[in-house]
Amino acid sequence: MKPLTLTHVKKSIDQQSIINVEAMSLDAGCIHALVGDNGSGKTTLLHLISGYIHMDSGKIVRFGENSNKEEWKQKLSYMPQEMQAHSFFSLKDLADLEQLAYKGWDHELFNRLVHEFDLPLKKKLDKLSVGMRKKAMTALALSRPSKLLVMDEPLAGVDISGQEQLKREWISYLEADEERTILFSTHTPSEIGEMADYIHILKKGELEGPFEKDSLSEQYAYIWVEQAPGLSSVPGVKRVQTTGNTSMLLTEDRFTTEEALTVARYEIQQIQALNITEILRVKLEGNEGVSV
Numbered sequence: 001m002k003p004l005t006l007t008h009v010k011k012s013i014d015q016q017s018i019i020n021v022e023a024m025s026l027d028a029g030c031i032h033a034l035v036g037d038n039g040s041g042k043t044t045l046l047h048l049i050s051g052y053i054h055m056d057s058g059k060i061v062r063f064g065e066n067s068n069k070e071e072w073k074q075k076l077s078y079m080p081q082e083m084q085a086h087s088f089f090s091l092k093d094l095a096d097l098e099q100l101a102y103k104g105w106d107h108e109l110f111n112r113l114v115h116e117f118d119l120p121l122k123k124k125l126d127k128l129s130v131g132m133r134k135k136a137m138t139a140l141a142l143s144r145p146s147k148l149l150v151m152d153e154p155l156a157g158v159d160i161s162g163q164e165q166l167k168r169e170w171i172s173y174l175e176a177d178e179e180r181t182i183l184f185s186t187h188t189p190s191e192i193g194e195m196a197d198y199i200h201i202l203k204k205g206e207l208e209g210p211f212e213k214d215s216l217s218e219q220y221a222y223i224w225v226e227q228a229p230g231l232s233s234v235p236g237v238k239r240v241q242t243t244g245n246t247s248m249l250l251t252e253d254r255f256t257t258e259e260a261l262t263v264a265r266y267e268i269q270q271i272q273a274l275n276i277t278e279i280l281r282v283k284l285e286g287n288e289g290v291s292v
């Protein structure tokens with residue numbers, strides 16, 4: 001069963017369309033990254049998924065058609081970018097509240113995380129540093145008895161060793177239960193490269209993907225050949241850049257492009273795979289077409 005599916009989900013704010021998602025679904029047991037430029041609608045989409053705000057139209061199914069709101073609210077743990085409404089509470093206050101709200105809240109895990117993240121229990125959240133607040137929110141989010149963990153920029157502002165700690169805890173969360181799934185938004189390619197199985201790309205409220213990260217890494221490449229007419233129409237080629245006698249092709253379908261070049265008797269001089277940062281840059285910049 002898919003932990004989450006969205007169909008034709010629309011949301012406008014102040015008469016402006018913010019989200020227009022035709023379809024989205026998550027496979028269980030995986031880490032899904034949500035990527036998009038500033039203002040593309042990531043937080044709004046995560047708010048819709050988590051039930052913080054209502055959609056205008058469409059359908060969101062969490063944990064199957066038969067799961068009612070009481071049930072899915074227990075199974076979906078949302079970690080916002082900031083907890084402004086809770087900033088006057090201490091971590092202990094919030095843990096006490098959550099223990100009441102969630103059946104099966106894991107107090108033992110919470111205590112371990114508080115200890116490992118070196119978090120003060122009694123200080124008000126607004127007196128913690130940004131990174132400490134993120135760790136505090138993660139400790140709360142992980143201690144809920146959830147199957148789907150949804151996090152909005154969970155590593156932003158966290159120091160390097162803290163990021164390593166948090167990522168280890170994400171893995172422990174997944175490994176503890178094969179039905180568990182993580183969806184997180186980010187602007188950081190290395191987080192995607194290291195953690196994500198699937199990438200969902202949001203552009204002005206519309207979703208592309210999911211793209212399997214490992215397949216993307218196999219498909220995107222630069223291929224250098226001797227300059228010739230017609231290179232832009234070789235299958236898979238997204239862009240052609242020519243310097244002197246040499247053309248550099250950017251392909252989104254490396255093996256098809258290589259095969260077509262070989263059949264057409266182009267001599268391939270060099271091939272270089274794109275890294276995840278380059279791939280995301282290409283994917284996010286859209287389809288401006290091929291320049292020769």
Ligand SMILES: Nc1ncnc2c1ncn2[C@@H]1O[C@H](COP(=O)(O)OP(=O)(O)OP(=O)(O)O)[C@@H](O)[C@H]1O
Binds near residue numbers: 037039040
């Ligand atoms: N409460 C609101 N009132 C008016 N406009 C809003 C509101 N919430 C979001 N928006 C608008 O919706 C759009 C998407 O915002 P959202 O915060 O979802 O984007 P984002 O992808 O999370 O951005 P970022 O990467 O900067 O965090 C923006 O144009 C934003 O101004």
